[in-house]
Amino acid sequence: MNDISVIGASGHAKVIIDLIEELGYLIGNVYDQDFQKDKLLGFKVTHDFIDIPKQSIIAIGNNLVRKKIAIQFDLELNALIHPKSNVSRYSQIGKGTVVMAGVSINADSVIGKHCIINTNSSIDHECIIGDFVHVSPNAALAGNVQIGECSHIGIGSCIKQGVKVGKNCIIGAGAVVIRDVSDGLTIVGNPGKELKKK
Numbered sequence: 001m002n003d004i005s006v007i008g009a010s011g012h013a014k015v016i017i018d019l020i021e022e023l024g025y026l027i028g029n030v031y032d033q034d035f036q037k038d039k040l041l042g043f044k045v046t047h048d049f050i051d052i053p054k055q056s057i058i059a060i061g062n063n064l065v066r067k068k069i070a071i072q073f074d075l076e077l078n079a080l081i082h083p084k085s086n087v088s089r090y091s092q093i094g095k096g097t098v099v100m101a102g103v104s105i106n107a108d109s110v111i112g113k114h115c116i117i118n119t120n121s122s123i124d125h126e127c128i129i130g131d132f133v134h135v136s137p138n139a140a141l142a143g144n145v146q147i148g149e150c151s152h153i154g155i156g157s158c159i160k161q162g163v164k165v166g167k168n169c170i171i172g173a174g175a176v177v178i179r180d181v182s183d184g185l186t187i188v189g190n191p192g193k194e195l196k197k198k
């Protein structure tokens with residue numbers, strides 16, 4: 001394999017293109033069904049989703065859309081891990097996950113498939129991160145934290161050791177989560193409290 005294709009032509013895809021090139025691979029095709037997008041960082045955008053290569057990365061920030069595309073295309077690409085991240089040899093990282101610059105992942109943590117572990121976030125020892133999770137820039141997860149599938153951990157948030165966050169949750173920007181979070185809830189503030197739908 002010497003090239004990797006990119007599904008999605010958003011700002012997040014720009015960061016992924018940078019990551020792919022940093023790892024020494026070439027960019028294959030860039031795909032996006034939005035006909036308004038014709039170029040991304042100088043790469044031509046292909047609008048036809050036929051013949052997507054198995055060695056493609058889903059560069060879409062929305063967790064549910066990323067999951068839908070992963071189910072549709074059954075991709076085979078291993079995780080892309082930025083050379084300037086600190087990933088324990090005793091951790092496991094699922095296929096299709098991206099680990100951006102400045103990330104720390106400590107011993108015995110398990111990260112699922114098609115996750116985004118974003119710039120400068122920190123995942124400490126023995127965490128379990130489900131598939132399709134996004135850990136935003138500068139979020140900090142203490143030891144033994146668990147995050148359920150498709151949850152979004154907001155920028156600069158902190159999660160106390162041992163806390164379990166359910167599936168499809170949103171942890172707001174800057175939130176401090178000190179108690180377990182049930183599936184589907186949005187948590188904001190310090191200490192983190194449920195943001196009720198109006």
Ligand SMILES: CC(=O)SCCNC(=O)CCNC(=O)[C@H](O)C(C)(C)COP(=O)(O)OP(=O)(O)OC[C@H]1O[C@@H](n2cnc3c(N)ncnc32)[C@H](O)[C@@H]1OP(=O)(O)O
Pocket residue numbers: 118136137153154155170171172173174175186187188189195
């Ligand atoms: C590289 C990247 O860009 S990665 C992307 C990183 N981005 C993030 O992490 C964003 C995370 N998202 C947030 O924090 C969002 O504000 C959410 C999801 C928590 C809430 O979004 P919305 O549902 O649209 O809420 P909305 O903006 O309407 O605000 C609703 C109320 O919650 C409050 N609120 C919203 N976000 C927060 C927050 N992070 N902390 C505290 N209060 C908040 C608002 O002040 C508002 O309060 P009010 O009703 O008293 O005026």
